[in-house]
Amino acid sequence: PILYSYFRSSCSWRVRIALALKGIDYETMPINLIKDGGQQFSKEFQALNPTRQVPALEIDGITISQSLAIIEYLEETRPTPRLLPQDPKKRARVRMISDLIAGGIHPLQNLSVLKQVGQENQLTWAQNAITSGFNSLEQILQSTAGQYCVGDEVSMADLCLVPQVANAERFKVDLTPYPTISRINKTLLALEAFQVSHPCRQPDTPAELRA
Amino acid sequence: MTESGKPILYSYFRSSCSWRVRIALALKGIDYETMPINLIKDGGQQFSKEFQALNPTRQVPALEIDGITISQSLAIIEYLEETRPTPRLLPQDPKKRARVRMISDLIAGGIHPLQNLSVLKQVGQENQLTWAQNAITSGFNSLEQILQSTAGQYCVGDEVSMADLCLVPQVANAERFKVDLTPYPTISRINKTLLALEAFQVSHPCRQPDTPAELRA
Numbered sequence: 259p260i261l262y263s264y265f266r267s268s269c270s271w272r273v274r275i276a277l278a279l280k281g282i283d284y285e286t287m288p289i290n291l292i293k294d295g296g297q298q299f300s301k302e303f304q305a306l307n308p309t310r311q312v313p314a315l316e317i318d319g320i321t322i323s324q325s326l327a328i329i330e331y332l333e334e335t336r337p338t339p340r341l342l343p344q345d346p347k348k349r350a351r352v353r354m355i356s357d358l359i360a361g362g363i364h365p366l367q368n369l370s371v372l373k374q375v376g377q378e379n380q381l382t383w384a385q386n387a388i389t390s391g392f393n394s395l396e397q398i399l400q401s402t403a404g405q406y407c408v409g410d411e412v413s414m415a416d417l418c419l420v421p422q423v424a425n426a427e428r429f430k431v432d433l434t435p436y437p438t439i440s441r442i443n444k445t446l447l448a449l450e451a452f453q454v455s456h457p458c459r460q461p462d463t464p465a466e467l468r469a
Numbered sequence: 470m471t472e473s474g475k476p477i478l479y480s481y482f483r484s485s486c487s488w489r490v491r492i493a494l495a496l497k498g499i500d501y502e503t504m505p506i507n508l509i510k511d512g513g514q515q516f517s518k519e520f521q522a523l524n525p526t527r528q529v530p531a532l533e534i535d536g537i538t539i540s541q542s543l544a545i546i547e548y549l550e551e552t553r554p555t556p557r558l559l560p561q562d563p564k565k566r567a568r569v570r571m572i573s574d575l576i577a578g579g580i581h582p583l584q585n586l587s588v589l590k591q592v593g594q595e596n597q598l599t600w601a602q603n604a605i606t607s608g609f610n611s612l613e614q615i616l617q618s619t620a621g622q623y624c625v626g627d628e629v630s631m632a633d634l635c636l637v638p639q640v641a642n643a644e645r646f647k648v649d650l651t652p653y654p655t656i657s658r659i660n661k662t663l664l665a666l667e668a669f670q671v672s673h674p675c676r677q678p679d680t681p682a683e684l685r686a
Contacts, residue, residue: 308614309575320564324578327570334563346551347537353544358526361541361578366588374603375592386591397525 259284259317262307264291265460265467268364268421269325270313274455275417276329280336284315288462291369326360329414341414351408355398355415359422363391367425384429392426392436399438406442412449420446424457476501476534479524481508482677482684485581485638486542487530491672492634493546497553501532505679508586543577546631558631568625572615572632576639580608584642601646609643609653616655623659629666637663641674 261277261284263270277284289312290297297303298310307314307323314323318335322328333341342349365371366387372380402408407415423443426433433440446452453459458469478494478501480487494501506514506529514520515527524531524540531540535552539545550558559566582588583604589597619625624632640660643650650657663669670676675686 309579309611311579318564320567322567322571324571324574326578327567327574330570331563331567334566346548347535349551350537350539350544350548353547354539354541357541357544357578361543361574361582362526362528365578365582371583374600383591394526397521 259315260287261285262287262289262303262312262314262316263460263462264289264312265457265463267291267312268425269311269360271421271424271455271457272325272360272417273313273315273328274460275420275451276332276341276414278451278455279339279341279412280332282332282336286461288460290462326356326414326418329417333414340411341417343408343411343413348408351402352413352415355395355402355407356418358391358395358398359415359418362394363387363422364425367429381429384425385431388422388426388429388431389435391422392431392433392439396436396438399442403438403442405445412446416442416446419443420452476532477504478502479504479506479520479529479531479533480677480679481506481529482674482680484508484529485642486528486577488638488641488672488674489542489577489634490530490532490545491677492637492668493549493558493631495668495672496556496558496629497549499549499553503678505677507679543573543631543635546634550631557628558634560625560628560630565625568619569630569632572612572619572624573635575608575612575615576632576635579611580604580639581642584646598646601642602648605639605643605646605648606652608639609648609650609656613653613655616659620655620659622662629663633659633663636660637669 259282261273263286289303298312304310306321309323311323313325314321315328322331329341342352367384372384375383399407404410406412407419420443423439457463458467476499478490480503506520508515515529521527523538526540528540530542530545531538532545539548546558559569584601589601592600616624621627623629624636637660640656674680675684
C-alpha cells in the first residue's frame with residue numbers, strides 16, 4: 259500500500275497509527291501541504307484524490323481518502339488486532355468520539371480554515387475550536403473511558419485523540435481542565451504504534467523536528 | 470426510551486445532521502418520538518443543563534435507543550445499521566463501504582462543520598454568506614469529481630446508502646446559502662432522485678413536529 263501523508267497532518271497520523279497497530283507494511287509518498295503552494299493542489303494528486311487532502315491510501319487496487327473511512331476499511335479487511343469493539347453499543351461510543359474529534363474539532367482548526375480566518379485570528383480560532391470540543395470530550399470520557407477512550411482496548415477513538423492533543427499543544431491550549439484526555443494521551447503515547455507513527459519520525463520530517 | 474419503548478430523537482427541524490438520522494429511521498421503518506431542540510430560541514436550547522447532561526456535545530441529533538444515548542449522526546446511523554440491518558444503508562463489499570464512508574465523511578466532516586450555526590456565528594454576520602458558500606463549493610467541487618467514479622443511480626452505485634443521507638441535507642443547505650449548483654450536475658441529479666423517495670420526504674425539514682407554521686409543507 260502507498261500512503262500519501264504529511265508528517266504533521268493529524269489526519270495522516272491517525273492512519274499511520276492504524277497501519278502500525280495492524281502490522282501493515284506500506285510506502286510513504288510525502289505530500290508537503292506548504293511547499294510549492296501546497297503539493298496537495300498538484301494536478302497529479304488531485305486526479306488521485308479529488309479532495310486534495312491527506313491522507314489518501316492506495317490499497318488493494320483502490321484509493322481511499324478520509325482518515326476514518328480508511329481506518330474502517332482496514333478494520334474490515336485486516337480485522338486483527340481489532341480497532342473497534344465487537345459490541346454495537348461500544349462501537350457507537352468509539353465512532354461518536356472519533357467523529358467528535360475528526361468531524362467536530364479538527365476541521366475547524368486545520369490549515370485551510372486557519373488560512374481563511376487571517377493570521378491575527380488564527381491562534382484564538384484554533385484554541386476555541388479545540389477547547390470547545392475538549393470540554394465535550396472530557397465529559398463524554400467520564401462515562402466511556404477505562405484505560406483508553408472506550409474501556410480498556412485501544413480503538414479508533416484513541417487514534418483520533420492523540421493527534422488532536424498534539425495539535426492542542428501546538429496551539430498552546432491549557433490542558434489542565436482535561437485530566438482524562440491527558441491521562442489517556444500519555445498512556446497511548448507509550449505504545450509503539452503511536453511512537454513509530456509520530457510526526458517526528460516520518461520520512462518527510464524536517465531535520466530540525468526529527469526525534 | 471419512552472413508556473412505549475420507542476426511541477427518542479432529539480432533533481431540530483432544519484438541522485441537516487438531524488435530517489440524516491431521520492432519513493435512516495424512516496428507511497429502516499423505525500418508529501420514534503421527536504424531542505425538538507430549538508437551536509435559536511432561549512439562547513439555544515441545546516445549551517440547557519438537561520440537554521448537556523444527556524449529550525455533552527450540546528448538539529443535535531442525539532438518539533436515545535436500547536438504553537443508551539448516541540450523538541454524532543454517522544455514529545448513530547452505523548449503530549442503526551448494525552442493530553437493524555435491513556434494509557441496508559451500507560453495501561456488503563468493503564471497497565464500496567469505503568466509498569460510502571469517504572463520501573459521508575467528506576460531507577459530514579468536511580463541508581458541514583464549516584457552515585453550521587455555531588461557526589457562522591463566529592465569522593460575523595457580514596461574512597457568513599461568503600464563508601458558507603466557500604465551504605460548500607469547495608467541498609462540492611471535490612464531491613462532484615468523486616461521484617464521477619462512484620455514482621450510479623445514487624452516490625455509490627444503485628443502492629441508497631449513508632452517503633445519500635448526507636447528500637440531500639447538504640444540497641438543501643447549499644440552496645439556502647444560494648450556492649449555484651450548475652457546476653454540480655451529478656450532485657443535482659442524485660439529489661432529485663433521492664427527494665422522490667418517501668423516506669426523504671417524511672423526514673424533510675418542512676414536515677417535522679417543530680417546523681414553524683410558515684415553513685410547513
